[in-house]
Amino acid sequence: MPPLTPPHVGTVPGSLSQRAHWAGGPGAISLLMAKTLARPDLISLAAGFADYESLPVEPTGLALDRIWSDGALVRAALQYGTTIGYPPLREAILDRMLQADHATAADLRISLDQVVLTAGSNQLLYLVGDVLLDPGDIVLCGSPSYFVYLATLANLGGRTVGVATDANGLMPEAVDEELARLEARGELPRVKAVYVTSYYDNPTGSTLPEDRRAALVEIVQRWSRRQRIYLIEDAAYRELRYYGEDVPSLRSFDPAGDTVVAVGSFSKSYSPGVRVGWGILPERLLGPVLAEKGNLDFGSPSFNQVLMATVLREGLYEGHVARLREGYRVKVDAILAAAEEFLSPIRGVSWIRPAGGLYLWLRLPEGIDTGLAGPLFSRAVDEGVLYVPGQDCFPREGCPREKNHLRLSFGIQCAESIRRGMQALGRAVSATL
Amino acid sequence: MPPLTPPHVGTVPGSLSQRAHWAGGPGAISLLMAKTLARPDLISLAAGFADYESLPVEPTGLALDRIWSDGALVRAALQYGTTIGYPPLREAILDRMLQADHATAADLRISLDQVVLTAGSNQLLYLVGDVLLDPGDIVLCGSPSYFVYLATLANLGGRTVGVATDANGLMPEAVDEELARLEARGELPRVKAVYVTSYYDNPTGSTLPEDRRAALVEIVQRWSRRQRIYLIEDAAYRELRYYGEDVPSLRSFDPAGDTVVAVGSFSKSYSPGVRVGWGILPERLLGPVLAEKGNLDFGSPSFNQVLMATVLREGLYEGHVARLREGYRVKVDAILAAAEEFLSPIRGVSWIRPAGGLYLWLRLPEGIDTGLAGPLFSRAVDEGVLYVPGQDCFPREGCPREKNHLRLSFGIQCAESIRRGMQALGRAVSATL
Numbered sequence: 001m002p003p004l005t006p007p008h009v010g011t012v013p014g015s016l017s018q019r020a021h022w023a024g025g026p027g028a029i030s031l032l033m034a035k036t037l038a039r040p041d042l043i044s045l046a047a048g049f050a051d052y053e054s055l056p057v058e059p060t061g062l063a064l065d066r067i068w069s070d071g072a073l074v075r076a077a078l079q080y081g082t083t084i085g086y087p088p089l090r091e092a093i094l095d096r097m098l099q100a101d102h103a104t105a106a107d108l109r110i111s112l113d114q115v116v117l118t119a120g121s122n123q124l125l126y127l128v129g130d131v132l133l134d135p136g137d138i139v140l141c142g143s144p145s146y147f148v149y150l151a152t153l154a155n156l157g158g159r160t161v162g163v164a165t166d167a168n169g170l171m172p173e174a175v176d177e178e179l180a181r182l183e184a185r186g187e188l189p190r191v192k193a194v195y196v197t198s199y200y201d202n203p204t205g206s207t208l209p210e211d212r213r214a215a216l217v218e219i220v221q222r223w224s225r226r227q228r229i230y231l232i233e234d235a236a237y238r239e240l241r242y243y244g245e246d247v248p249s250l251r252s253f254d255p256a257g258d259t260v261v262a263v264g265s266f267s268k269s270y271s272p273g274v275r276v277g278w279g280i281l282p283e284r285l286l287g288p289v290l291a292e293k294g295n296l297d298f299g300s301p302s303f304n305q306v307l308m309a310t311v312l313r314e315g316l317y318e319g320h321v322a323r324l325r326e327g328y329r330v331k332v333d334a335i336l337a338a339a340e341e342f343l344s345p346i347r348g349v350s351w352i353r354p355a356g357g358l359y360l361w362l363r364l365p366e367g368i369d370t371g372l373a374g375p376l377f378s379r380a381v382d383e384g385v386l387y388v389p390g391q392d393c394f395p396r397e398g399c400p401r402e403k404n405h406l407r408l409s410f411g412i413q414c415a416e417s418i419r420r421g422m423q424a425l426g427r428a429v430s431a432t433l
Numbered sequence: 434m435p436p437l438t439p440p441h442v443g444t445v446p447g448s449l450s451q452r453a454h455w456a457g458g459p460g461a462i463s464l465l466m467a468k469t470l471a472r473p474d475l476i477s478l479a480a481g482f483a484d485y486e487s488l489p490v491e492p493t494g495l496a497l498d499r500i501w502s503d504g505a506l507v508r509a510a511l512q513y514g515t516t517i518g519y520p521p522l523r524e525a526i527l528d529r530m531l532q533a534d535h536a537t538a539a540d541l542r543i544s545l546d547q548v549v550l551t552a553g554s555n556q557l558l559y560l561v562g563d564v565l566l567d568p569g570d571i572v573l574c575g576s577p578s579y580f581v582y583l584a585t586l587a588n589l590g591g592r593t594v595g596v597a598t599d600a601n602g603l604m605p606e607a608v609d610e611e612l613a614r615l616e617a618r619g620e621l622p623r624v625k626a627v628y629v630t631s632y633y634d635n636p637t638g639s640t641l642p643e644d645r646r647a648a649l650v651e652i653v654q655r656w657s658r659r660q661r662i663y664l665i666e667d668a669a670y671r672e673l674r675y676y677g678e679d680v681p682s683l684r685s686f687d688p689a690g691d692t693v694v695a696v697g698s699f700s701k702s703y704s705p706g707v708r709v710g711w712g713i714l715p716e717r718l719l720g721p722v723l724a725e726k727g728n729l730d731f732g733s734p735s736f737n738q739v740l741m742a743t744v745l746r747e748g749l750y751e752g753h754v755a756r757l758r759e760g761y762r763v764k765v766d767a768i769l770a771a772a773e774e775f776l777s778p779i780r781g782v783s784w785i786r787p788a789g790g791l792y793l794w795l796r797l798p799e800g801i802d803t804g805l806a807g808p809l810f811s812r813a814v815d816e817g818v819l820y821v822p823g824q825d826c827f828p829r830e831g832c833p834r835e836k837n838h839l840r841l842s843f844g845i846q847c848a849e850s851i852r853r854g855m856q857a858l859g860r861a862v863s864a865t866l
Contacts, residue, residue, distance in 0.1 A: 015625060015660035016721055020564035023724035030727075033515075055511040061501050068494050078488040078706040082466075119552050123730040131453035152728040192448060227448030273511040275734040288449055291456035294463075295585040297556040301708040301737055 018135070023155045029147075031372060032386060039381070043421035045408040046386040048202065048358050050272050052412065054327050059316035060271065066310050073306060081302030083294045085117025085278075089309035093264070093278050096312075100238070101252040109257040114281050116289060119300040121236055121265035121277030124289075126152050127296070128232060128261055128279065131288040132192040133158040139232075140178060140194040142170045144361075144393030144405070146202045146234065149195060154396070159190075162395035167352045169206040170196050172215035178398060179223045193230040193261075194220055198250050200237040200357025203393045203407035207355055210247055217253040217260065224259070230282070232261045239269035239321050241356040242329040251280065258282045266308055268358070269321050276300070276308045328358070334415035335360050335408065335422065342426030349429065358411040361390070363404060368432055370406045376432045383424035451568070456588045462580075464805060465819060472814070476854035478841040479819040481635065481791050483705050485845065487760050492749035493704065499743050506739060514735030516727045518550025518711075522742035526697070526711050529745075533671070534685040542690040547714050549722060552733040554669055554698035554710030557722075559585050560729070561665060561694055561712065564721040565625040566591040572665075573611060573627040575603045577794075577826030577838070579635045579667065582628060587829070592623075595828035600785045602639040603629050605648035611831060612656045626663040626694075627653055631683050633670040633790025636826045636840035640788055643680055650686040650693065657692070663715070665694045672702035672754050674789040675762040684713065691715045699741055701791070702754050709733070709741045761791070767848035768793050768841065768855065775859030782862065791844040794823070797837045801865055804836060809865045816857035 032046050067073045076086070084090070094115050098105060105111065118124040129149075133139070135157030141150065143162030153160050161182070164174040175194060182188050196216070198208045208216070220231045233250040251262040265277040281289060293299070311317050332354060339360065343349045348365030370376050370389045380387060390405025408425075410418055465479045500506045509519070517523070527548050531538060538544065551557040562582075566572070568590030574583065576595030586593050594615070597607040608627060615621050627649070631641045641649070653664045666683040684695040698710040714722060726732070744750050765787060772793065776782045781798030803809050803822045813820060823838025841858075843851055 015565065015662075017564055017567045017570070019567075020721040020725065023564070023721060023728060025720070025724060030516075049513055052508055052512065055508055057501075057504075057507050057511065060511065061507075064497055064501075068490075068497075071490075074490050074494075075485055075488055076706070078490065078493065078704040079485065080482055080700075080705040083463075118730075119734055120730050126729045131450055131456070132448065134450045134452075137450070148728070148731060155725060155728040229448075267513075271511040271736070272513040273509070273735040273739075275736070287458070288453040288456060291458060292453065292588060295456060295581070295588040296559045297551075297553050298581060301552055301734060302706040303704070303708070303737060303740075304734055306706075307736075 019155060019157065022157050024151060029388070032388065035381070036386060042381065042384055042386050043413060043417050043424065044386040045410070045413065045418070045421050046388045047412060048409045049412045050268065051327060054324050056271055056320045059311055059320050060274070060307070063307055063310040063314060063316055066314055067306060073310065077303045077306035079302065081299050081305060083290050083299040085300065086302055086305035086309055087112070088313070089276070089305045090115040090117060090278070092309060092312045094280070097249065097262070097264070097280065100246060101248045103252055108252060108255055110280060114283065114286055116279050116281060116286070116293070117300055117305055118277045118279070118293070119304070120267055120275045121234065121263050121279070122148060122152070123300070124263050124277055124279040125149055125232070125234065127289045127292050128285065129153055129156050129158065131285060131292055132230065136190060138182065138187065138191045140175060140191065141395045142196060142201070143395055143399035144203055144390060145195065145395060146197055147392045150393070150395060159397060160395035162398035164399055165204060165206065167206055168212060169201055169204070169208040170212070170216065172212050172219055175216065176219045179219070188223070189226045191223070191229055193232050195232045195234065196250070197234040197236070199235055199247070200240060200354055202237070202357065203359050203388070203390065204361040205352050205354030205357055205359045207247060208250070213247070213250050214253050217250060221259055228258065228284070230261050230285070231259050232263065234263050236263070236265040236268055237357040238264065240325065240328060240358065242325055242332055243355040258284065261285065269324065270308070270311065270317065274304050274307060276304050328411070330415055331410040331418060334418045335410040338419045338422030342423050343429065346426070346429055346433070358409050360408040360410060362406050362408060364406065364429060365433065366404055368429070369403045371403060376428060379431055380425060380428040383428045385421040385424040385428070387425065452588060452590065455590055457584060462821070465821065468814070469819060475814065475817055475819050476846060476850050476857065477819040478843070478846065478851070478854050479821045480845060481842045482845045483701065484760060487757050489704055489753045492744055492753050493707070493740070496740055496743040496747060496749055499747055500739060506743065510736045510739035512735065514732050514738060516723050516732040518733065519735055519738035519742055520545070521746070522709070522738045523548040523550060523711070525742060525745045527713070530682065530695070530697070530713065533679060534681045536685055541685060541688055543713060547716065547719055549712050549714060549719070549726070550733055550738055551710045551712070551726070552737070553700055553708045554667070554696050554712070555581060555585070556733070557696050557710055557712040558582055558665070558667065560722045560725050561718065562586055562589050562591065564718060564725055565663065569623060571615065571620065571624045573608060573624065574828045575629060575634070576828055576832035577636055577823060578628065578828060579630055580825045583826070583828060592830060593828035595831035597832055598637060598639065600639055601645060602634055602637070602641040603645070603649065605645050605652055608649065609652045612652070621656070622659045624656070624662055626665050628665045628667065629683070630667040630669070632668055632680070633673060633787055635670070635790065636792050636821070636823065637794040638785050638787030638790055638792045640680060641683070646680070646683050647686050650683060654692055661691065661717070663694050663718070664692050665696065667696050669696070669698040669701055670790040671697065673758065673761060673791065675758055675765055676788040691717065694718065702757065703741070703744065703750065707737050707740060709737050761844070763848055764843040764851060767851045768843040771852045771855030775856050776862065779859070779862055779866070791842050793841040793843060795839050795841060797839065797862060798866065799837055801862070802836045803839045809861060812864055813858060813861040816861045818854040818857040818861070820858065
C-alpha cells in the first residue's frame with residue numbers, strides 16, 4: 001500500500017519549504033533543451049513547440065494595428081485588468097465552446113462568470129490542483145499522462161495514480177476499478193480529481209470517443225460520495241484536428257456543470273508566446289480559484305487578453321487555425337509514413353495513429369530502455385535525433401511505469417527533417433536490439 | 434503566544450484544500466472595485482492603478498513596429514520562451530539595476546543566471562513565499578505592509594508578524610527586538626524572511642534611508658543562525674521618484690548576495706497591462722523558484738518580455754518614465770496641498786510625505802474606524818470619494834492592527850479630482866468626529 005504522505009516528507013534540510021522539495025529538479029525536458037542548444041545539428045522530435053514557420057505573424061500584426069487605432073482598446077491593453085480576465089475574450093471563448101459542442105449556455109448551465117483566464121492553461125491546471133489537493137491527496141491520471149501536470153501535482157504534494165489507457169485513451173472501466181480499489185483501502189476520501197487530455201492526448205495522441213466520455217462522467221459522479229471528485233478535461237489540442245470529426249467535450253456530458261473542469265488554451269492553436277489559457281469552472285471552484293489567483297498574480301496580463309479578443313473578433317483566428325491544420329496534416333502524414341518505412345520492419349514496434357495534436361507515441365520492443373541514461377538515447381543522439389523518453393509520462397502509482405516507450409513531436413520540424421529523424425531513430429533502435 | 438498552526442486548521446469542509454481556505458475571500462479591494470463600477474460618479478482614491486492618460490501608447494506602438502520589422506524578433510515574441518525568461522530583457526534589467534546602484538556585477542556577485550522574469554512581480558513574491566514557507570512559518574513585515582502580499586503569505590499558510598514603522602519605514606531595532614522575542618519563544622527556526630517595500634512604500638509612501646538598509650541587512654544576517662533568513666526587497670516603485678535622490682538598493686548592502694531577494698517590476702513605471710516583473714535571487718533560491726515556476730506555468734509569456742526588451746533597447750523607456758514622473762509629481766503636489774487645506778485643520782490628522790510612488794498614508798484621530806463597515810467609509814461614499822481602509826494593511830500578529838488609518842492613491846485621478854476627492858474626505862472625516 002502506498003504511503004499517505006508524499007515523497008520526501010521529513011527529509012527537508014535547510015530552510016526551504018516542503019513544496020520546494022516536492023517541486024523536483026529541472027526535469028528531463030530541461031536537460032533535453034540543453035542538449036538541443038549544445039547540438040544544433042540534432043533533429044529534435046522532442047519539444048512540443050509550435051511550428052516556427054506557422055507562427056501568426058500577419059494576423060497578430062493586423063490585430064495590433066486594430067488595437068492601436070482604437071484609444072479605448074489600447075488603454076485596456078496597457079492597463080490593469082481584473083483577476084478573472086477581460087470580459088470580451090471570456091465571452092468569445094464561451095461562445096466558441098458552445099458552438100463546437102452544439103449547445104447553449106442554458107443546456108450546459110454555464111454563465112460567463114465561470115470562465116477564468118490565465119497565462120497559459122498550465123496555470124489554470126496548477127490553480128485547480130492547489131485549491132483541491134492537500135499533501136497526500138490523489139489524482140487519477142492516464143498511464144501515461146501529460147508529464148508537466150504530473151510534476152505539478154507532485155509539487156503540490158499530490159499522489160498521481162495511473163489508470164490503464166489504450167488507443168482510445170483513458171479506459172472508463174479501469175477508472176471504475178481503481179476507484180473501487182482505493183475505496184477498499186479506505187483511500188477514496190483522498191481522491192480529488194481525475195485528469196484527462198481529451199483530444200489528441202499528450203503524449204499518446206489518442207482521443208476519447210463519445211461513449212467513453214459519457215461513461216467517465218457517470219463513473220466520476222457515482223464515486224463522488226464523500227466529496228466531489230472533479231473531472232479535469234484538458235482540451236489544449238482540440239482545435240488541432242487533421243482527420244475525422246470533432247467530438248463533444250467532456251463538459252457537454254455534464255449538463256449540471258458541477259463535475260467537469262474544462263481547460264483550454266490558445267498556445268497550441270495560435271501562439272505559445274501570447275500564452276492565453278482558460279478554464280470553465282464548476283461554481284464551487286470559482287471563488288477559491290479566483291482568490292488564489294488574486295494572491296498569485298492578481299490577474300494575467302491584459303495586453304495578451306485584449307490581443308486575443310481582437311484576433312477573434314476581427315476574424316483573424318479561423319484562417320490561421322485552418323492554415324495550421326493544413327501544415328500539421330502534412331507533418332503527421334510524414335511521421336506516419338516514416339514510421340511505416342523505418343520502424344514497422346522492426347518486430348515489437350507499434351504506435352497509436354493520431355487524428356490531431358502534435359505527438360506520436362511509440363512502443364518499442366520490451367527490454368529497450370528509452371531513458372536518458374539508457375543505450376537507446378545516446379545512440380539516437382549519435383544518429384542525430386532527439387525524443388522524449390516515455391517513462392517520465394507515467395504516474396507514480398497504479399499501473400507500472402513502462403520503460404520502452406517514447407514520445408515524438410512532429411510540430412516543429414519540416415516533413416523532410418521528420419523523415420530523416422525517423423530514419424535515424426530506426427537505425428538507433430535496430431542497433432540497440 | 435500565537436499558535437504555530439495557521440488559522441482554520443482542522444476546520445476544512447467539503448473537498449477543498451487547506452490552502453483554498455487560507456486564500457480567504459475576494460478581499461476588500463474586490464469589494465471596492467465593485468463599488469467603483471456601480472457608482473462611476475465616485476472619485477476613487479483607492480486603486481493603485483496607473484494614470485490612464487500616461488499609459489505608454491506611443492512607445493509601445495513604436496516597439497511593436499520595430500519587432501514586426503525583424504523576423505527573428507517577432508518569432509521570439511510568438512514562440513515559447515524559457516522558464517527563466519528572455520535573455521536580452523534579463524540582461525537589460527541587471528544592467529539598469531547595477532547602474533542605479535553604481536556597482537558592477539562583480540561588486541555584488543550577481544550573474545545573469547540569477548535574474549528571473551515573471552508576469553508581474555507579485556508572481557515572483559508568491560514563488561519565493563512558496564519555496565520558503567511551510568504552514569506556520571513566519572515572515573516579518575512592516576506594520577503596515579503591502580496588503581496583497583500579506584494575503585499571499587496567509588494563502589501559503591504563513592504567519593505575518595508586524596514590526597513597527599515610522600516615516601522612514603521599517604525600524605531596524607524593532608526587527609531586532611522582534612527576532613529576539615521570537616527566539617525567546619523558541620520560534621526563531623520558523624522565521625524565513627523579512628519583507629519590505631524599500632522605495633515609496635505601499636501603503637505608507639516611506640522610503641528606507643541608507644543607514645536603515647545597512648542595519649537591516651546586518652540584523653537579518655546576524656539572526657540567520659539556524660537557517661538563512663531572507664530579506665525580500667520589493668522595489669516596485671523605485672523608478673517613481675519625484676523628490677530627492679535615489680537610494681542604493683538593499684541588495685547593494687549584501688555584496689555576498691545570499692540574503693537579499695531583489696524584486697522589481699515594469700507594471701508601475703511602464704505598463705500594468707504588459708505586466709513584466711522580475712527577481713534577482715540568491716543562488717540557493719534559484720533552482721527551487723525555477724522548478725516551481727516550471728510547474729506553475731513553465732515560463733511567463735515571451736511576447737511581453739520581447740516587447741519590454743525592445744522598449745528598453747530602442748531607448749523608449751527613459752522618456753516615458755520621465756514623463757510619468759512629471760505627471761505624478763503634479764499629483765503628489767495636489768494631494769499634499771489638498772491634505773493641508775482640507776485635513777490639517779482637523780485635530781489628530783497626520784500623514785507621511787511621500788517622495789515618490791503612488792500613495793499617501795493618512796492617520797485619523799483615534800477612535801475613527803476607517804473600515805468598510807464603519808461610519809467613515811459610508812459617509813465618504815456619500816460625499817463622493819473612495820479610499821482603502823488601512824486595517825487590511827496590518828499583519829496578523831506583532832504590532833496591533835490600528836483602525837484609524839487609510840490609504841489614498843493619487844495615481845489615477847487628475848489634480849482637480851484629487852482636490853475634490855480630498856475635500857469630500859475632509860467633510861466625511863469632520864462629520865464622523
